[in-house]
Amino acid sequence: MVIGDGRPLRRNNMSVAMSALVSPRVTLAPPVSPRVRCHGHESPRIAAGWPLLNKDGIPEASEISVVQWAMQLPTRCSDDKQVPEELVALRDRYSSKYTVFSYSELAKITNGFSPDRLVGKGGAGRVYRGCTGDGKELAVKVLKPSGDVVKDFVAEVDILSSVEHENAMSLVGLCVDGGRLMLVYDYMPRGSLEEMLHGAEKQGKEGALRWPERFRIAVGVARALEYLHGGDRRPMIHRDIKSSNILVAGYFEPKLCDFGLAMWADDAAAQVADDDVAGTFGYLAPEYFMHGKVSDKIDVYAFGVVLLELISGRKPVSAGGGPKGQKSESLVMWANSVIQGGKLMDLVDPNLPMDGGDDGEVVERMALAAALCIRRAHQHRPSMSNVVKLLAGDGDAVIWAKSQVGVSGENGQDGCGVVTSPDKNDIQSHINLALRDIIDDDASSVGSADFAGANLSLEEYLKGRWSRSSSSSSFDA
Ligand SMILES: Nc1ncnc2c1ncn2[C@@H]1O[C@H](COP(=O)(O)OP(=O)(O)OP(=O)(O)O)[C@@H](O)[C@H]1O
Numbered sequence: 494m495v496i497g498d499g500r501p502l503r504r505n506n507m508s509v510a511m512s513a514l515v516s517p518r519v520t521l522a523p524p525v526s527p528r529v530r531c532h533g534h535e536s537p538r539i540a541a542g543w544p545l546l547n548k549d550g551i552p553e554a555s556e557i558s559v560v561q562w563a564m565q566l567p568t569r570c571s572d573d574k575q576v577p578e579e580l581v582a583l584r585d586r587y588s589s590k591y592t593v594f595s596y597s598e599l600a601k602i603t604n605g606f607s608p609d610r611l612v613g614k615g616g617a618g619r620v621y622r623g624c625t626g627d628g629k630e631l632a633v634k635v636l637k638p639s640g641d642v643v644k645d646f647v648a649e650v651d652i653l654s655s656v657e658h659e660n661a662m663s664l665v666g667l668c669v670d671g672g673r674l675m676l677v678y679d680y681m682p683r684g685s686l687e688e689m690l691h692g693a694e695k696q697g698k699e700g701a702l703r704w705p706e707r708f709r710i711a712v713g714v715a716r717a718l719e720y721l722h723g724g725d726r727r728p729m730i731h732r733d734i735k736s737s738n739i740l741v742a743g744y745f746e747p748k749l750c751d752f753g754l755a756m757w758a759d760d761a762a763a764q765v766a767d768d769d770v771a772g773t774f775g776y777l778a779p780e781y782f783m784h785g786k787v788s789d790k791i792d793v794y795a796f797g798v799v800l801l802e803l804i805s806g807r808k809p810v811s812a813g814g815g816p817k818g819q820k821s822e823s824l825v826m827w828a829n830s831v832i833q834g835g836k837l838m839d840l841v842d843p844n845l846p847m848d849g850g851d852d853g854e855v856v857e858r859m860a861l862a863a864a865l866c867i868r869r870a871h872q873h874r875p876s877m878s879n880v881v882k883l884l885a886g887d888g889d890a891v892i893w894a895k896s897q898v899g900v901s902g903e904n905g906q907d908g909c910g911v912v913t914s915p916d917k918n919d920i921q922s923h924i925n926l927a928l929r930d931i932i933d934d935d936a937s938s939v940g941s942a943d944f945a946g947a948n949l950s951l952e953e954y955l956k957g958r959w960s961r962s963s964s965s966s967s968f969d970a
């Protein structure tokens with residue numbers, strides 16, 4: 494079965510064969526139109542993965558306005574120009590925090606949403622570049638109409654309003670006017686990490702991201718996730734970590750964006766939603782993919798996939814087909830076979846030279862972190878704060894990580910213990926493995942192989958040590 498051509502998956506719409514194998518709920522949708530970049534950026538024609546959306550039959554944005562559509566719903570509307578009252582309430586709630594744009598203002602700054610201002614196109618809508626009168630550039634995301642668009646829009650704005658971190662994209666404004674729902678952000682001229690790694694511009698060594706920049710991006714995203722997952726605030730789970738949801742600012746400072754699927758961790762704990770899996774194939778943790786089991790460890794797993802993209806330059810799912818009928822290849826499957834072979838540094842893109850300095854060390858730390866984050870058993874993936882410590886080069890964290898990954902190299906059995914042959918990296922194997930993982934996972938009690946004495950969690954390992962070593966976690970990425 495060859496399904497790795499980057500087509501979007503939508504729940505309830507997958508081919509029968511795939512559906513039977515994976516889950517009766519997840520279905521394969523028609524291909525999404527190729528994405529287009531303006532001002533010389535040509536986005537890859539094949540997306541890095543398959544967005545899984547729990548929405549049926551989303552029409553193109555131009556076919557029907559959101560408000561027209563929303564008015565057909567059995568919801569009460571206010572008198573405010575027939576805008577659904579939940580949107581009026583939202584606008585009133587945030588009018589002092591965000592700029593509330595009118596439709597005509599946003600039409601003006603985007604040249605009437607002209608195609609040459611189209612920056613990108615995703616499952617949820619289209620993004621346009623806008624230029625304000627004072628020369629500021631904004632990104633205007635026009636949401637597609639769909640069954641839950643009003644509810645999702647309100648939820649996204651509510652959740653975004655609580656996110657304040659230098660590595661998370663913050664909202665500039667919103668628009669609920671003129672029959673469209675729009676979110677307005679600062680415009681990031683470098684675009685997304687996906688484009689930087691896999692887009693046309695990265696071709697040739699000149700355009701390739703170098704190791705210090707890759708490391709800076711990895712650390713920034715790890716910090717953003719550490720912030721989202723805990724600390725002093727109500728923890729949340731992003732649920733859609735992928736390279737196209739990481740925008741890159743001027744000094745290669747990453748900005749995590751797209752909180753459309755984000756949810757509060759305490760809500761996730763209360764729910765095991767078999768029928769609410771949404772995300773992008775290639776980044777989905779096995780327990781989420783199969784059982785809809787949501788925890789912050791699904792973000793850790795997806796972050797591991799992003800690390801692998803940064804280290805190897807490969808896509809999460811590489812396209813199959815082609816003249817020789819190559820199979821689709823899963824990055825995680827390939828990486829696990831390399832890790833199991835004990836040659837961690839074979840993950841590294843051979844075309845990207847290390848320029849001396851500490852390139853070798855930071856790349857090794859990124860590879861160690863990736864190996865731990867993509868572990869099958871979610872209990873054995875590190876927390877994001879421990880990933881941050883590892884990337885920062887904390888001595889204890891590095892020793893622990895090496896021992897964990899080294900165990901894998903020696904006997905092929907650890908928490909990430911992928912038992913696979915290197916020639917079995919195709920999607921079928923990935924799915925089979927996911928199925929087996931779940932069986933292992935469900936059967937795993939405290940006595941399973943993954944809990945073997947040598948495989949201490951980092952938390953256990955660091956118990957009593959951390960107080961003396963924590964200062965080393967602050968570093969300049
Ligand atoms: N603030 C921004 N500045 C610059 N480019 C942006 C900005 N926001 C989004 N983009 C571009 O628009 C593209 C489309 O974004 P969008 O979030 O709609 O889709 P996606 O991330 O590719 O897929 P998905 O809908 O599954 O999240 C991004 O990949 C990115 O290139």
Ligand SMILES: [Mg+2]
Binds near residue numbers: 615737738750751
């Ligand atoms: Mg996105």
